[in-house]
Amino acid sequence: MIERKQTRQVLVGDIPIGGGAPIPVQSMTTTKTHDLDATIKEVERLEEAGCQIIRITVPDQKSANTLKEIKKRMTVPLIADIHFNFRMALEAVDAGADKIRINPGNIGKKDRVKAVLDKVKSAHLPIRIGVNAGSLEKDLIEKYGYPTPEAMVESAKRHIRICKENDFDDIIVSLKASDVNLMMDAYRLFSKEFDYPLHLGVTEAGPTKSGSIKSAVGVGSLLAEGIGDTIRVSLTDDPVEEVHVGFEILKSLGLATRGVTIVACPTCGRLEVDLFKISREMEDKLKNIETPMSIALMGCAVNGPGEATHTDIGIAFGKGSGHIYYKGENRGKVREEEAMDHLVKMIHEFEKEQTNGGKNEF
16 A cells, blocks of 8 residues: 655645545647647547546647637646746636646746736636756756756745745646656655645656656656656657556556556467457557456466456456456356457446446346
C-alpha cells in the first residue's frame, strides 16, 4: 500500500486534486483551438478514452473566441494553457475555463501575473504554476549555470510568493523536465518543503515507446513514493495514447481501478498459438472499457491455468485451443479462432454483472 503525501486540496471544476483524492489523468488537445470542429472531435475522443481533465491552448484571440463554445460541449473540466500573453488568461476565465495554467518563466512581469491572479480569484478558479526546465527565468540560469532541481524549485517559490502577496492560495504546481532524474529530484525537493498538490509529468517525453517508458519511470517512481496528485503523460502521438498510458501507470501501482488489466505471458518456445495477435487485438478492443477487471491471456499449460483462475476472465492455451475461465471457473475448451469471441462475450457478461451489483443475469 502506497502512503501518499497529504497535500492541500484544490478543485478543478468538480474534480478534487490533492488531499488524498483519486489521481486524475489529464491530456492536452493537439488541434488548432480556433478550429472548433477539429478540437471538439479530439475532446470527445479524449473523454471517451477516460481523460478526466483536458487542457487546451489559448495562444491568441481567435482561440479565446472559440473557447467558450468548446467549454459548452465538454463533459470534463477545461484547463486553459497560457504562454506569453497574459491577456489570454483573462479571456479564458470569461470563457468558462475551470483552471488556468501559466508558465512563470514566460508570462512576464509581476503586474501581469497579478492581473491574472485577480481575475481567477474573482472567479474562484485555481491556477497551475507550470515550471519547466526548458523555460526557466534567465537570472536563474545565470545563477545556477543550467537547469537544476534547486533552480526549478526556486522558480516555483518566487511565483508562489507572488500568489501569497496577492492573497491567492488555490495553487497546483508542476516542475517538469525532459530529463527524468532532474524531474524527479525537483519534485522531491519541492515536496519536502510545500504541501501544494503536484501535477506530475515528464515533459517532451518523446515518441510513444520511449516516451511511455520515460513517463512510467519518472511519474511512476514518484507516485510509488507517495508524491503526486494528478498526472499527464506527454507523448509525440495521438493524445488518446497519453490517457491510456497514464491509466496503465496508475493501475500498475494500484492507484486506479478504471478499465482492464491484462496479464499476458511473454511467450517462449512452448507457445502453440499466435498470442501476439490475440493480445494486440484484445488490447485494442478493451482500451475504452471503464469497468475494472483483470484478464489473463496465457500461452501454455505451465503457468496458464494458475494465472487464468486468479483473474476475472482468462484463457490458458494449448495447441490450437485453450481453456477459458470466468472468475476462477473453467468453462471448457475453445478453438484458437473462436477464443476472441468467447472472451468478448465473457467481458460483456462481467460488465453487466458489475452493473447489476454483482448479480449474474446469465
